[in-house]
Amino acid sequence: MPVSDTPVLSARGISKQFGGVEVLSDVDLDLSAGEIHALLGENGAGKSTFAKILSGVHRPTRGTLALNGNPVEVPNPIAAQNLGITLIHQEPISFPDMSVTENLVLGRHDGALLGRVPWAQMERNANELMDMLRVSIDVTKPMRGLSIADQQMVEIARALASDSRLIIMDEPTAPLTPKEVETLFSIARRLRDQGRTIIFISHRLEEVQALCDRATIFRDGHLVETANVADLSDEDIIRLMIGRPLKEMMHRSGAKIGDVALEVRELSLPGKFHDISFTVRHGEIVGLAGLVGAGRTDVARAVFGVAPAASGSIAVKGKTVEIADPSDAIELGLAFVPEDRAVAGIFGTLPVDQNITAAVPGKIAPHGFIRSAIERALAEKSVKDLRIRLAALRQPIGELSGGNQQKSILARWLHTDPDILILDEPTRGIDIGVKAEFYDMIGTLAANGRGVLLISSELPELLYLCDRILVMSEGELTADIAGDEATQESVMRAAVPTKGKHGTGGSPPEHNEVAL
Amino acid sequence: MSDTSIPKSAVQDAAPVRPRWKTILLRPEAMTFVLLILATLGASLLSPFFADIAYILESFTYYSEYAIVGLVLTLVIISGEIDLSGAAMMALSACLFGITYQAGYPISVAILVSLISGVAMGWFNAILVIRFKLPSIIVTIGTLTLFRGIAQVIAGDRSISKFPSWFVGIDYQYVLNLPIPVIVFCVVALALGVILGGTVLGRQIYQIGTSAIAAQHAGIRVNRIKTGLFIGMGVASSVAGLLTASRLASVRYDLASGAELQMVLIVMLGGTYIFGGRGSIIGTFLAAWLLVIIATGMTVANIPINAQLTVLGLLLIISIIATNIIYSRTQR
Numbered sequence A: 001m002p003v004s005d006t007p008v009l010s011a012r013g014i015s016k017q018f019g020g021v022e023v024l025s026d027v028d029l030d031l032s033a034g035e036i037h038a039l040l041g042e043n044g045a046g047k048s049t050f051a052k053i054l055s056g057v058h059r060p061t062r063g064t065l066a067l068n069g070n071p072v073e074v075p076n077p078i079a080a081q082n083l084g085i086t087l088i089h090q091e092p093i094s095f096p097d098m099s100v101t102e103n104l105v106l107g108r109h110d111g112a113l114l115g116r117v118p119w120a121q122m123e124r125n126a127n128e129l130m131d132m133l134r135v136s137i138d139v140t141k142p143m144r145g146l147s148i149a150d151q152q153m154v155e156i157a158r159a160l161a162s163d164s165r166l167i168i169m170d171e172p173t174a175p176l177t178p179k180e181v182e183t184l185f186s187i188a189r190r191l192r193d194q195g196r197t198i199i200f201i202s203h204r205l206e207e208v209q210a211l212c213d214r215a216t217i218f219r220d221g222h223l224v225e226t227a228n229v230a231d232l233s234d235e236d237i238i239r240l241m242i243g244r245p246l247k248e249m250m251h252r253s254g255a256k257i258g259d260v261a262l263e264v265r266e267l268s269l270p271g272k273f274h275d276i277s278f279t280v281r282h283g284e285i286v287g288l289a290g291l292v293g294a295g296r297t298d299v300a301r302a303v304f305g306v307a308p309a310a311s312g313s314i315a316v317k318g319k320t321v322e323i324a325d326p327s328d329a330i331e332l333g334l335a336f337v338p339e340d341r342a343v344a345g346i347f348g349t350l351p352v353d354q355n356i357t358a359a360v361p362g363k364i365a366p367h368g369f370i371r372s373a374i375e376r377a378l379a380e381k382s383v384k385d386l387r388i389r390l391a392a393l394r395q396p397i398g399e400l401s402g403g404n405q406q407k408s409i410l411a412r413w414l415h416t417d418p419d420i421l422i423l424d425e426p427t428r429g430i431d432i433g434v435k436a437e438f439y440d441m442i443g444t445l446a447a448n449g450r451g452v453l454l455i456s457s458e459l460p461e462l463l464y465l466c467d468r469i470l471v472m473s474e475g476e477l478t479a480d481i482a483g484d485e486a487t488q489e490s491v492m493r494a495a496v497p498t499k500g501k502h503g504t505g506g507s508p509p510e511h512n513e514v515a516l
Numbered sequence B: 001m002s003d004t005s006i007p008k009s010a011v012q013d014a015a016p017v018r019p020r021w022k023t024i025l026l027r028p029e030a031m032t033f034v035l036l037i038l039a040t041l042g043a044s045l046l047s048p049f050f051a052d053i054a055y056i057l058e059s060f061t062y063y064s065e066y067a068i069v070g071l072v073l074t075l076v077i078i079s080g081e082i083d084l085s086g087a088a089m090m091a092l093s094a095c096l097f098g099i100t101y102q103a104g105y106p107i108s109v110a111i112l113v114s115l116i117s118g119v120a121m122g123w124f125n126a127i128l129v130i131r132f133k134l135p136s137i138i139v140t141i142g143t144l145t146l147f148r149g150i151a152q153v154i155a156g157d158r159s160i161s162k163f164p165s166w167f168v169g170i171d172y173q174y175v176l177n178l179p180i181p182v183i184v185f186c187v188v189a190l191a192l193g194v195i196l197g198g199t200v201l202g203r204q205i206y207q208i209g210t211s212a213i214a215a216q217h218a219g220i221r222v223n224r225i226k227t228g229l230f231i232g233m234g235v236a237s238s239v240a241g242l243l244t245a246s247r248l249a250s251v252r253y254d255l256a257s258g259a260e261l262q263m264v265l266i267v268m269l270g271g272t273y274i275f276g277g278r279g280s281i282i283g284t285f286l287a288a289w290l291l292v293i294i295a296t297g298m299t300v301a302n303i304p305i306n307a308q309l310t311v312l313g314l315l316l317i318i319s320i321i322a323t324n325i326i327y328s329r330t331q332r
């Protein structure tokens, strides 16, 4: 690494306060050309805030930035883009109804205000960028229709379009499949080899080991260490991140498995999933594995009544039930933590406590009138139990870090005391310290006789937690594997689509490039 | 005064960094309150009448009908929808009332017909918005034309009058020294204020307006609540229509014509956020008085009617912008 050169970017004494609370203190960091630099830290440690300061979304309260040795101001994202700095946000912020091409040229503009827009040329440029990234995306399609991975590629293409020298990726891999992660990594390496600098934020240590050259660890807004990744073990990183060793991941001792809590029979929704049948018993944790887009979320949404199935039936505790709306499902004792917390989870501008109690109106308003003392007590308990990091319960939840928002939504559903808990990627964006505790919590829920349906793209998580793993591929159930027999290979074999008509899990996969 | 610092820091801080005064919990209703006091002071300089509470109360009765609808409209807008058909619903329900009475039915039946028509019209709006998933602004522009058109068809161009004397002149009947329309307004404001501020239903209205999708996932019966709000608009409009009929002692198809503007204006002046999720009944309550004082003040100051409309239009735009700025500054 050319350490002797002037750093591409150096930050000195960067601090940030929000409403008097300091969330970032005196951060000094130098980034070199041609490195992939990891930012690590617990939820709320200040990673996104630092990224946003570099990219002009926030302004530092104190401190200075220098680009190639020259002091610079980054007052807004457009200025950052002009300086060659692009942030790929934790929550995507593109314009869903605009086409890929339009999204690519957004905020850039060279030509007269009323001049003709050279669409044909722009489209050609967009296609060239896609070729450069070696992805096949139809640039005339609206963003809405793209998978999350492809949307990210568009964001990366946007960074390339403005020839960014510093590209910041805030938890880019959280929603991706292993294969997509591999694609992203090879693109990142290629960009590094061109001499660009990449900041990579993630909670997955194995990704940091695989991809990054150096790592910086944040704790409580302080930079505690910057070192070469090769010199850091996972244990070192965890110790630096959370200031204590991680709790042993004890394998769950099989809880007593009882009667059927949830039974789904021949559920179909044309275009989404077909002929899905399974059961979840009391005390059982059932995993639902599959590639992103296999229809797992659609099944969960159908069971919970968000988008009911066209045919088939659902039985709860042995009784066939009609679930036309989530409120029906909740009355039957179901709970559902959706995968897309920014849209389906949080009420962004409303206070944290109101978000946490949103699904238990009966508890906070015993006689119809809200008792704020009860509400606050419930919310405070969640904040303590899940270690949600916030300034005040009255704070809008949109101001919390991504992981802390996720914890708040989990808290909302734990308060409903559900019999059947459906979790869709519940640990996405949650730091490893809390993940371990969260696993404990799920284990305890099951031990107390709750049925859990856990959708996850993290195979180790499923293998660790589940009594049984169902696998979906292209809208069909392809396997039902007992927990102690499941392996990464057996699950992936059923998850990868087979050519032509869907096999039943027996035939070998044709796409063998799945990276694990 | 603290509100003078709003525009200044808004200019200084162009980037969406949350400024320090966010902690000072600045709410748009505070702005309404300050404006109300300023307007009252200004108006009493213009005319000694303004020192007279009775005069203000009397002026208020002219606006109370729109203000009552505005209270319910506040809830509709907080829930993320809008209903521009209030004035037309007032007209149609009042015409139905008049026609029923003229056809020889007792006045109680006529009142019932009017209220039922309010429910039906609100329900019709709700069906179009919810079942057919159409934007409420377009739906209610359509139905405001439709309802008033029907009123014209069934009532023609004539005035319907000759109501019994006990029904007429409700604005001159006092309870506790307050004209009945003012009492109705205050009671509705109090009831809706308690519902919005203190109950689960009120809380859920805010949640729906903040994110309807998140609300649905949290088990909130979004469609049911929105339907209820649209029906509430219809009922409030028919009550307002009856009050108007009593005050004017007659009804015509053009009753409350153009009053959509005032209704929306009252809600916006009260600091309710046009995109939903934020706002309050107290704001609308204060704004109703503010509007009365401004409008009456202009009349007292001999400002011609046409110019008054210009002023109201400007006020509407300014209040929308001000509220927008306040919310986007404090909620990013």
Ligand SMILES: Nc1ncnc2c1ncn2[C@@H]1O[C@H](COP(=O)(O)OP(=O)(O)OP(=O)(O)O)[C@@H](O)[C@H]1O
Pocket: A018, A019, A023, A041, A042, A043, A044, A045, A046, A047, A048, A049, A050, A090, A389, A390, A391, A399, A400, A401, A402, A403, A404, A429, A431, B018, B332
């Ligand atoms: N706009 C804001 N207003 C107030 N506080 C904020 C705002 N943005 C962030 N914070 C606070 O700053 C702290 C750091 O947040 P940040 O988003 O940087 O965390 P993070 O390290 O990215 O965490 P995660 O891993 O959960 O994404 C948090 O405590 C958060 O509540």
Ligand SMILES: [Mg+2]
Pocket: A047, A048, A049, A090, A170, A401, A402, A403
């Ligand atoms: Mg973050």
